[in-house]
Amino acid sequence: MTHHSPHIPDVEGDRLEVLYEDKKPPYEDAEAVAEANRCLYCVDAPCIKACPTAIDIPTFIRKIGTGNVKGAARTILTQNLLGKSCGQVCPVEVLCAGACVYNDWNRDPIKIGRLQRYAVEKALAEDPQLFKPKAPTGKRVALVGAGPASIAAAGWLALEGHEVAIYERKLLPGGLNTLGIAPYKMKVEEALTEITWVLSLGNVELYQGVEIVPVSGSPEEVSVATLLQQYDAVFLGLGLGPDSRLKIPGEDGGGVVGATHLIERLKADPTLRFKGVDRAIVIGGGNTAVDVAHELALLGIDATMVYRGGDHELSAYEHELASGRVDGMKVLCERSPVAVLRDNMGKVTGVRVIRTEDKKPVPGTEEDLMADLVVVAVGQSRATEVARSFPGVELDTRGRVLVDPKTHRTGNPKVWCAGDCVNGGKEVVNAVAEAKIAVTSMHAFLMGTEMGVEKGVGA
Amino acid sequence: MADLSIDFAGIKSPNPFWLASAPPTNTGDQVMRAFDAGWGGAVWKTLGNPIVNVSSRFGGIDYGNTRMMGLNNIELITDRPLEVNLREIREVKRRYPNHAVITSLMVETKEEWKEIIQRAEEAGSDGHELNFGCPHGMCERGMGSAVSSEPKVLREIARWAVEFATKPVIVKLSPNVTDIVEPGEAVLESGAHGISLINTIKSIMGIDLDRMVPLPRVGEASTNGGYCGPAVKPVALHMVGELTRHPYVAKLPISGIGGISNWRDAAEFIALGCTSVQVCTAVMHYGYRIVEDMIEGLNDFLDSKGMKSILELRGRAAQQYKNWGDLDLGYRVVADISVDKCIGCQLCYTACMDGAHQCIHLPGRTEEQARKAGHTHIPKLIPDRAVTAKGAMPGARVPFVDEEECIGCNLCQLVCPVSGCITMKEVSSDKPHETWNDRVQRGADFVPGGLHATEIERAKRNG
Numbered sequence: 001m002t003h004h005s006p007h008i009p010d011v012e013g014d015r016l017e018v019l020y021e022d023k024k025p026p027y028e029d030a031e032a033v034a035e036a037n038r039c040l041y042c043v044d045a046p047c048i049k050a051c052p053t054a055i056d057i058p059t060f061i062r063k064i065g066t067g068n069v070k071g072a073a074r075t076i077l078t079q080n081l082l083g084k085s086c087g088q089v090c091p092v093e094v095l096c097a098g099a100c101v102y103n104d105w106n107r108d109p110i111k112i113g114r115l116q117r118y119a120v121e122k123a124l125a126e127d128p129q130l131f132k133p134k135a136p137t138g139k140r141v142a143l144v145g146a147g148p149a150s151i152a153a154a155g156w157l158a159l160e161g162h163e164v165a166i167y168e169r170k171l172l173p174g175g176l177n178t179l180g181i182a183p184y185k186m187k188v189e190e191a192l193t194e195i196t197w198v199l200s201l202g203n204v205e206l207y208q209g210v211e212i213v214p215v216s217g218s219p220e221e222v223s224v225a226t227l228l229q230q231y232d233a234v235f236l237g238l239g240l241g242p243d244s245r246l247k248i249p250g251e252d253g254g255g256v257v258g259a260t261h262l263i264e265r266l267k268a269d270p271t272l273r274f275k276g277v278d279r280a281i282v283i284g285g286g287n288t289a290v291d292v293a294h295e296l297a298l299l300g301i302d303a304t305m306v307y308r309g310g311d312h313e314l315s316a317y318e319h320e321l322a323s324g325r326v327d328g329m330k331v332l333c334e335r336s337p338v339a340v341l342r343d344n345m346g347k348v349t350g351v352r353v354i355r356t357e358d359k360k361p362v363p364g365t366e367e368d369l370m371a372d373l374v375v376v377a378v379g380q381s382r383a384t385e386v387a388r389s390f391p392g393v394e395l396d397t398r399g400r401v402l403v404d405p406k407t408h409r410t411g412n413p414k415v416w417c418a419g420d421c422v423n424g425g426k427e428v429v430n431a432v433a434e435a436k437i438a439v440t441s442m443h444a445f446l447m448g449t450e451m452g453v454e455k456g457v458g459a
Numbered sequence: 460m461a462d463l464s465i466d467f468a469g470i471k472s473p474n475p476f477w478l479a480s481a482p483p484t485n486t487g488d489q490v491m492r493a494f495d496a497g498w499g500g501a502v503w504k505t506l507g508n509p510i511v512n513v514s515s516r517f518g519g520i521d522y523g524n525t526r527m528m529g530l531n532n533i534e535l536i537t538d539r540p541l542e543v544n545l546r547e548i549r550e551v552k553r554r555y556p557n558h559a560v561i562t563s564l565m566v567e568t569k570e571e572w573k574e575i576i577q578r579a580e581e582a583g584s585d586g587h588e589l590n591f592g593c594p595h596g597m598c599e600r601g602m603g604s605a606v607s608s609e610p611k612v613l614r615e616i617a618r619w620a621v622e623f624a625t626k627p628v629i630v631k632l633s634p635n636v637t638d639i640v641e642p643g644e645a646v647l648e649s650g651a652h653g654i655s656l657i658n659t660i661k662s663i664m665g666i667d668l669d670r671m672v673p674l675p676r677v678g679e680a681s682t683n684g685g686y687c688g689p690a691v692k693p694v695a696l697h698m699v700g701e702l703t704r705h706p707y708v709a710k711l712p713i714s715g716i717g718g719i720s721n722w723r724d725a726a727e728f729i730a731l732g733c734t735s736v737q738v739c740t741a742v743m744h745y746g747y748r749i750v751e752d753m754i755e756g757l758n759d760f761l762d763s764k765g766m767k768s769i770l771e772l773r774g775r776a777a778q779q780y781k782n783w784g785d786l787d788l789g790y791r792v793v794a795d796i797s798v799d800k801c802i803g804c805q806l807c808y809t810a811c812m813d814g815a816h817q818c819i820h821l822p823g824r825t826e827e828q829a830r831k832a833g834h835t836h837i838p839k840l841i842p843d844r845a846v847t848a849k850g851a852m853p854g855a856r857v858p859f860v861d862e863e864e865c866i867g868c869n870l871c872q873l874v875c876p877v878s879g880c881i882t883m884k885e886v887s888s889d890k891p892h893e894t895w896n897d898r899v900q901r902g903a904d905f906v907p908g909g910l911h912a913t914e915i916e917r918a919k920r921n922g
Contacts, residue, residue, distance in 0.1 A: 029878065041745055063756070066722060066756055068755060
């Protein structure tokens with residue numbers, strides 16, 4: 001039931017994920033040095049400002065150029081403990097690389113993500129003990145959920161000498177970083193390797209298959225009260241809830257599946273096969289919709305995104321749409337689903353859609369699109385139940401946990417929170433950046449060095 | 460973590476990285492910012508009698524897309540009042556007692572040397588660097604590099620400095636001499652405590668072809684300046700090597716200067732025998748921040764070699780710098796082209812055909828075509844292998860090295876754009892381990908075809 005950190009279970013080999021090739025394969029030494037030497041080593045660089053974790057990108061790239069790869073990894077990981085996976089999964093096109101001065105000069109921006117991955121992978125392969133934890137503080141911290149926010153927070157807390165316990169209800173840790181990343185960007189094993197390294201940084205215990213609940217009823221559950229009682233501080237990295245539903249006729253039953261659920265199975269479930277699926281319709285216009293459609297297209301399935309807004313309103317990144325289209329994915333805009341169509345046997349045969357103008361249906365314009373599979377990518381619900389059961393923790397009207405943005409502390413002075421459950425669903429790098437803010441505040445609290453405590457009382 | 464601290468003739472420094480006397484050490488504010496960034500020491504911009512500077516002052520040379528591979532300057536010594544410099548030196552030492560502040564000095568008469576040395580020491584200078592290297596402007600007035608090129612004068616002035624100073628005296632040498640050993644020996648004879656080299660090399664950076672004026676231009680004329688930057692590193696290493704392998708001069712600590720830009724360059728100078736290294740151009744290009752990589756990289760390098768301090772690295776390569784006559788004539792390498800890495804650009808082929816020994820072949824030719832292309836030795840089999848590497852040219856073939864003919868010159872490896880694609884592999888030659896000097900010893904120091912050899916051959920036939 002409970003596992004110590006080195007015992008993260010292996011994923012089985014026969015999964016669809018292994019069929020995908022890396023879109024951005026790892027650099028070899030010569031490639032990395034050649035790319036690093038292109039960097040201008042700008043001062044006050046726009047790439048740093050565009051990085052949510054403010055990695056000193058020009059410095060780490062210069063270090064790659066001088067052969068100081070270990071130093072490059074230190075520069076990256078000091079700012080972002082998940083620097084390796086961020087190098088693979090960050091939308092660099094709209095972050096660091098998108099800000100590179102070369103863009104304005106009509107030159108290829110520096111391949112920052114690939115260089116970052118190269119530096120961390122190479123340095124950790126040669127010497128995993130790049131950082132040493134401080135002496136034990138005797139303080140204990142519980143982290144709820146094992147997504148990127150919690151993993152990064154756990155690593156930093158452990159390096160400060162705190163005793164850390166992570167509670168994860170699934171058997172595989174990592175959240176969407178393990179189970180939600182497009183397989184042509186990063187595979188499950190790669191995410192788990194990174195997590196294993198982070199958990200080795202200090203005194204970290206990982207409890208898998210254990211759920212935090214308002215009131216405990218089984219050995220696989222720990223109650224909120226117990227958690228608050230046994231630990232000096234608690235970090236909530238709850239992520240998001242299950243895929244939202246369309247709420248249209250015919251949706252219930254086989255052949256209709258939520259997007260993140262499908263990606264998770266594609267990555268980790270060896271039993272998943274797309275037998276008899278020739279055509280798929282993905283409902284949604286965001287990045288998850290593109291990912292699913294792109295992944296299905298790469299498996300040879302005729303995949304079409306169906307979106308109710310116009311082409312210019314798609315919230316998915318342009319570079320992802322372009323990349324998906326190159327691989328055969330199609331996008332159909334200004335259509336809204338009305339019903340999932342099924343035959344006499346209940347098998348999905350398609351989706352009835354209606355044309356839209358300004359996202360509003362135009363009566364009498366229904367048409368039927370043929371499909372064997374319908375994937376719903378219209379967002380995820382909020383994981384509100386656990387958060388609410390912590391006394392003092394409040395949520396906004398959209399179900400996001402309310403925190404002080406300067407500290408990421410919730411209304412409960414012992415509880416901090418970061419990641420998707422706070423920001424509503426952003427990138428891995430945002431979760432890491434928020435986790436760092438939370439850890440800085442938690443550490444000050446645990447060590448009794450908080451600034452402005454007296455002032456707060458007096459005011 | 461290795462111990463990077465050094466003791467240079469009694470001057471203590473937390474690490475071997477010093478800023479050279481130059482624009483980056485012009486003011487106290489700059490030196491303090493440099494120390495905050497991690498520099499272990501600074502040699503202050505040369506103090507002396509008041510001068511006037513020109514505008515413009517610097518010239519750069521690019522190579523391909525690389526900016527400022529070399530830099531030259533026609534700036535003279537400090538143009539700030541001596542009192543201001545001394546006040547700032549005192550303030551820097553007060554705030555940074557554990558960092559090395561060395562005053563670079565350049566004056567003319569014995570009295571002037573006495574005064575400036577004493578005033579620098581009163582301000583808290585940890586040591587003096589006698590600027591006998593500046594090759595522009597000041598040398599026209601009998602100072603700077605003019606001193607390095609006259610060993611007797613150098614010895615005399617350095618003796619004055621040693622006499623007046625209570626702190627260590629370092630002599631900075633100019634590379635603009637025929638043999639660096641002569642000024643090096645003069646330093647030793649003077650009783651000075653250390654040597655720094657190289658100062659800059661006399662140079663003209665280019666010509667403005669529209670105005671017909673050399674660069675850098677001052678109005679409608681220019682002058683020769685001092686050349687530095689990454690391009691001069693090999694020249695500097697050679698001159699350092701000449702002194703660190705010298706049986707007596709090597710007893711003095713040496714501060715290496717010339718094109719040092721990163722930790723690897725620094726490690727090379729230290730391995731050749733330097734105690735500290737001085738940096739200027741790389742800082743002028745990228746700022747004080749580069750020292751972070753230098754400290755970290757050198758530290759990790761020492762750790763990776765199991766060395767606990769700079770001491771263990773210093774001079775490890777000095778004795779492997781030998782005369783040509785001591786090299787093993789029986790040693791042989793040949794080029795080896797990796798089939799997996801070759802991208803088919805054929806630059807190695809062209810370099811070998813026109814610049815070396817015609818031993819790299821392009822597959823798919825008839826013997827006649829190969830001979831017409833310029834080969835004189837045709838191997839029995841030239842394997843026809845298509846390139847497979849990422850980025851390879853479609854349809855290109857991997858060139859083939861005729862190992863029987865390859866003389867192991869390195870040229871193909873040097874021109875290959877893919878790092879690690881061409882390696883020079885050791886092969887056994889049928890020759891014994893023997894140097895030219897061994898041959899001289901046993902009376903076999905003749906070259907076939909020479910007059911000496913012909914006489915021997917003739918004697919053999921007649922006898």
